[in-house]
Structures are given as C-alpha cells and as structure tokens.
Amino acid sequence: MIDLRRLHVLRAVAHYGTVTAAARALHFTPSAASQQIRQLARDLGVDLLEPQGRGVRLTPAAESLLTHADAIQARWEQAELDLRAERGAPAGPLRVSGYPVAISVLLAPMAVRLQERYPRLAVRIREADVPESFDLLFEGEADLAIVEATPSNPPLSDARFDQRPLLDDPFDLVVPADHPLAGRERVDLSEAAHEDWIAPVPESPCRTHVISACGEAGFSPEVVHQAVDWNVTAQLVAHRLGVALIPRLAQLTPHLPITRVPCTRNPHRRFLTCTRRGGHERPAVEAALAQLRELAPTAVA
Template structure:
C-alpha cells in the first residue's frame, strides 16, 4: 500500500529538483525526505529517482507514479472539501500569497468584504511576487495564490492546480518629465531603445514582460537600475535615471513627481492575473467564498 504522504514528498522533489529544496519547502530535513523516498521506492518496488548533475530527476517509473500522484492528491483535496462542507459552516483561516499591487487593489478590499459576508473566514496574507506564490500553494504553505502569467508558469491544464481568471491590465510607460517624448500622447517602445531602463529583477514576471515587449519592438532594454518595488521604480524615473514599464494598477494613488505616464502605442504589454488553488480544493467551503470574492472585486479592473 502506497502512503499518500510520501506521494507529496515525491511531488515536491519533482517540483524543486533537489532533495534539499524539497525538504525546505515541506519543512522537513533532507534526511527525512530521503527516508520517505526510500520507503516509497520500497513500497512500489521501483527506483523512482536518479541523480542529474547537482540535483535529481524522476526515472520512467517515477514519472508514471507522478502522473498518478497528481490524481490522488487532487482526489484527497476533493474529499477534504466535501467533508468540510458536510460538517457545515465556513470557519477557519485561509492563507493567500499575493504580489503587492494585487494585495492593494484586490485582496485588501476582499478582507473587508469577507468580514461582512463570511465572518468565520479569516485571511492571512503573505507578500509574494507573481512567480513565488504558486510554489507556496503547491507546497502547502498557502491555500490560494494571486499570480500573474509568466514564461514558465504552470498552464491552465496543469494537473496540480485549478485557476480562476481575475483581470488583465496594460503596462504604461513611465518617463522622466524632462524626457524628449514626455509630450507625446502615447509612446512607441521602439522610440525608447536608446534610453536607460529601470525595472524588476530577473525572475520577476514583470521583468519578463518588459524584456519580451522590448524584444518584440526590436531591441534589448539597457537595464541600468533594478527594483521589485514599483514605487522605487517610479521615483528613479522621476529622478531622471531612466524609463520604465509599470502595470497600470500599480500606479494608482502613487506620487508621480517629475514623471509622466503614457500609454504604450499599438498593442501594449499586458499583465494577466489569476487565482490558483490546489486541484480538487475549489469546492472547499473556506476557499470557495474567497475565490468568489476575488472575482467580484477584480471584475472592474480588467481592461481587455
């Protein structure tokens, strides 16, 4: 009989590619993870992992078991959701991992809404960039992720997650007030090819959006200044340090001293935001009201 707790360990190792990283995600020691994997190999009678450089990879048998692992863990999530619904009432804590502007624009109002409509549900918020929140959900450190599309993100058909589309928004160009293009009604990215750029660090999904948009416009942005805090990005632009692309919602209520904000000409780069939970848990009586509240709050933000 295969212990489903060991299947969670197998999936964590498959996701993180090293025993050490999987152990950190599961709040276990590396030796404990190794012991769980050894026991799982004994239960199945197959070698499930092989060394690959400094990490590990799944064997063919491991890949087969991983496919079933996704189904088993999703079914367990559904069982927990049905049992919770059978018990009646929605009371408990839900951890939501979200990026800063998503917290400000969507999550904070949702907390106020849930306090009135579902006073038994308490939200616990974790600040996490768009590419950090999904691993937190998969590892069980968060229940809901507020995430953005990015290169390498799990797709809508990923067997580990269920996604709910929330909103999409364009990136606007932020220029120093002294910039030669500050007076034009909209900015073509190609016209900024000679400018210094300010943007998030590599790994941040918004960095990917910036680089891809510039590549499509025919150039590589000369990234001189880096910050994941859009307030800092805008302040640097105001100081004349360079130009930037910033999601429109991140600019709301922000001091725009010595800067101008212009829409991007043509088809602007876009940030698509969604909520994600572990597959099988959508119907959980604690999570369903949270997802519905996120959808209602986000309904007025989309610009598509």
C-alpha cells in the first residue's frame, strides 16, 4: 500500500529539483524528507533516487511512479469536490496569485465583481512571480494563478496543472514624443534598427520577447540601457536615451513626453490562467475564470 504522504514528498522533489528545496517547501528537514523517500522505495521494492554529482536525480522507476502520482492527485481533488458537493453559489476562500500587472488590470477587478455577486466568497490575492505561482499551486496555497507564458514554465502537457490562454498583451514601440516615428499609426521595428535600445534585464521573461521581436524584424538591437521596471524604462525613453518595446498593459507614469506606437508584426506576451489539474471545476474557480474571460478583451483595448 502506497503512503500518499511519502508520495507527495517524491512529487515535491521532482517539482523543486532537489531534496533540500522540497524539504524546505514541505517544512521538513532534508534528512526527514530523504527518509520518507527511502521508506517509499522500500515499500515499493524499487530505487527512486540515484546519485548525480553532489545531488540526486529521479530513477526511471520514480519517473514512472510520478505519472501515476499526478493522476492520483487530480483524482483526489475531484473526490474532494464530489464529497463537498460544491454545486451551489461559490463560497469560502478563493486564493489567487499573479504578478503586479495581472493583479492591477485583471485580478483586482475580478475580486470586486466576485465579491459583489457572491457575498459568501472571500477572494484572497497574493502577488507572486511566475515560478512562485506554480509553486503555490503545487503546494495547495493558491487555487488560481495568472502567469505569463515563458520557456521555463512547465509544459502545457504537465499533468499537475491546467494552463489555458487568457489574453495576448501587445508590445508597443515607445519613443520620445518628438521622435520621427512618434506620429505614425503603426511602425515596423526595422525602422528602429539603428536606434539605441532600452531593454529588460537578461533574467526578465520579457527580455526574450524584445530580442525575438527585433530578430524577426531583421536586426539585433543595440542595448545601451537595461531596466527591471517598465516605468524606469519609460523614464529613460523620456530622457531621449533610447527607444523600447513596452507591453500595452504596463501602467506608465502619466504625462511623460513619450509616445506608444503599435507594431506591424504584433509582438506580444501571452497571459495564461493556471489551476491544479481539475481545479477549474470548483464553483469558485469557475466563477473567477468567467469573470477573467469577460475582463480580458477590454484590458488591452
């Protein structure tokens, strides 16, 4: 008989990449987490971890077991739904997470609408970057997240999560108000190929979008300045230190002497809704997703 608590420790090791990180997330000591996995391996009569350098990696048997473990987790969540018979009006806590722009333009308005329509529903919003949102979902600390699609996200086929497209956020070319391109209705990025550029820092997911958009226009941008915050980027543009691609949903300091110009090739970033597998069937989550689908078309208008 498989101990589901030990199985969850193995799932955590696979999710976080190391026994130490998994133990920290589960509030175990590393030795206690290792003991749980060793006992699970003895129960099953197979090796689950093997040495790799100074760390460990999952064995093929562990990988196979995790396929079933993720399915078991999804079925367990469905069983909880069935037992609770949550088929009435949404009620109780709904924990949602997202990064700042998702909160300001989507999650905050969603919370207001939900609490007006369902007085017994308590929406709890938590700011979190994309990797942390996946961790919160995995740990059961969040029910719904808005994440940006990035190459480092779990694949859409990942059995632990249900990721669905919500909206595409276009990037505009942002130039000083007196720039020659400022009066254009639309611009091809190739026309800014010889400009100095302000780009996100290398670790930002949007850095890839900016470099890729310029590459599709046939050039590699001369990145002179780098910034984390979009308002810092906008300030640098306002001081005529370069041009930049900035997402339309980014809320910039008003009255700056800058102009947004839409791009012909439609560079964009994609927002996804994400739940644990099967979690979207909860009435509270269903109601939240319905509100997000209503808000999304007007968010980038």
